[in-house]
Amino acid sequence: MTRSNDGTLDRRVVVAELLRDPGDLMVVTGLGAATYDAGAAGDRPLNFYLWGAMGGAAMIGLGIALAQPKKRVLVVTGDGEQLMGMGALATIAAAGAENLAVAVLDNGRFGETGSQFSHTGLGADLAAVASACGWRTVVTARDMDEVASLRQRLRRENMFAVLRISAEEKPRHLPPRDGAYLADRFRRALGVVTE
Secondary structure: OOOOOOOOEOHHHHHHHHOOOOOOOEEEEOOOHHHHHHHHHHOOOOEEEOOOOOOOHHHHHHHHHHHOOOOOEEEEEEHHHHHHOHHHHHHHHHHOOOOEEEEEEEOOEEHHHOOEEOOHHHOOOHHHHHHHOOOOOEEEEOOHHHHHHHHHHOOOOOEEEEEEEOOOOOOOOOOOOOHHHHHHHHHHHHOOOOO
């Protein structure tokens, strides 16, 4: 099997660009790097960090998008996490939630377990999988000009984007980790408070 990773983008810079001026954008992050980078870009009540539930970020994003159809949801996750939730790609495409976008930081590695090659590092193409699952808009970005043009599109369109990042590790930035606290502050930010 051929091992490849053509990604050169700095993931922390990519996420900072995607989340610049977020307004009322709801952001769901997959565990690991996506969470660290979203937190580094600016912790806020409308960021919902997943510290576990590997493979669940896109489906949690879908649930939020369906529950809040007038608000935009962006899922930011990694290739390893999305590979664990491959079936979500077909479910989300079938659901047709126009207010949901998924951005996958693809370095071809399982970063949280030692940087072993992931399936995308061994030839799997998440963009092609998403397209085959029925996503109408699928984009792969390899440079910062493409990332910059995606920032607004991810806030307007139902789309699946793969961002080809470098496998270089970054220092961890740990946003809040208390699940009950995160869920409560997210609900309060949405005005959905249960006492």
